[in-house]
Amino acid sequence: MTGRADGPTLAILPVKGFGRAKSRLREAVPDGPRAGLAEAMVSDVLRALGAVSGLAGVIVVTGEPLAAGLARLAGAEVVHDAAEAGQSAAAQLGIARAIERGAERVLLVPGDCPALDPGEVGDLLAATAAVVVVPDRHGTGTNALLLRPPRAIAPSFGPGSRARHEAAAAAAGVAWQVCELPSLGLDADTPDDLAALRASGRLGESTEATLGRLGVP
Numbered sequence: 001m002t003g004r005a006d007g008p009t010l011a012i013l014p015v016k017g018f019g020r021a022k023s024r025l026r027e028a029v030p031d032g033p034r035a036g037l038a039e040a041m042v043s044d045v046l047r048a049l050g051a052v053s054g055l056a057g058v059i060v061v062t063g064e065p066l067a068a069g070l071a072r073l074a075g076a077e078v079v080h081d082a083a084e085a086g087q088s089a090a091a092q093l094g095i096a097r098a099i100e101r102g103a104e105r106v107l108l109v110p111g112d113c114p115a116l117d118p119g120e121v122g123d124l125l126a127a128t129a130a131v132v133v134v135p136d137r138h139g140t141g142t143n144a145l146l147l148r149p150p151r152a153i154a155p156s157f158g159p160g161s162r163a164r165h166e167a168a169a170a171a172a173g174v175a176w177q178v179c180e181l182p183s184l185g186l187d188a189d190t191p192d193d194l195a196a197l198r199a200s201g202r203l204g205e206s207t208e209a210t211l212g213r214l215g216v217p
């Protein structure tokens with residue numbers, strides 16, 4: 001089964017509370033500034049998604065008031081996440097809302113990919129497989145998941161998620177593919193990831209400015 005790329009596609013962006021975000025970056029960025037960095041990254045992701053012509057809209061799933069404010073300013077819908085039960089659970093909240101809105105396809109993206117390039121996302125949206133996995137730079141994680149229909153497989157984010165998503169698609173008997181995108185392969189989980197993001201020269205303006213203000217090398 002392939003998912004035709006002709007029905008509306010909604011992007012779903014789960015965002016954890018900024019005070020608890022990016023704990024793996026604690027060695028490089030202290031608590032307070034780390035919340036500001038998480039906010040800056042979400043701001044860049046929202047800006048990039050807003051420039052993607054093939055998206056019918058964006059749904060931000062969050063319990064973080066600052067993220068909700070950024071979302072509304074960007075014209076995105078906000079789905080409240082009271083439980084903060086993880087990225088996959090949050091994605092499922094977004095998928096349910098997207099289905100209510102008539103989406104035939106969803107693009108699950110994280111809020112920590114501040115190099116996100118609208119052109120690359122546009123290329124991704126041309127894919128017609130029911131499940132498209134965009135791996136992280138390590139090749140084992142999932143930085144984006146394109147699902148047609150929205151429940152083609154259940155999101156299972158976390159370490160080793162690429163293999164789980166591929167296996168789930170195979171088990172569901174749906175067409176799937178892996179699409180490596182330079183800008184989406186770069187998520188900021190660890191200090192090394194942050195260094196790779198800065199070396200890419202593709203950081204979004206808010207994240208770059210925040211890192212500069214924080215004096216993060």
Ligand SMILES: Nc1nc2c(ncn2[C@@H]2O[C@H](COP(=O)(O)OP(=O)(O)OP(=O)(O)O)[C@@H](O)[C@H]2O)c(=O)[nH]1
Binds near residue numbers: 016020062083
């Ligand atoms: N709404 C919501 N978003 C989440 C939740 N957990 C993770 N996310 C988001 O999912 C995306 C990827 O999550 P991670 O890379 O694990 O981010 P993180 O949890 O801040 O990072 P660590 O604390 O280092 O694990 C980011 O946009 C997070 O904000 C959650 O419980 N609820």
Ligand SMILES: C=C(OP(=O)(O)O)C(=O)O
Binds near residue numbers: 140160
């Ligand atoms: C969310 C994932 O991992 P991380 O939390 O390391 O970004 C993933 O790769 O599915």
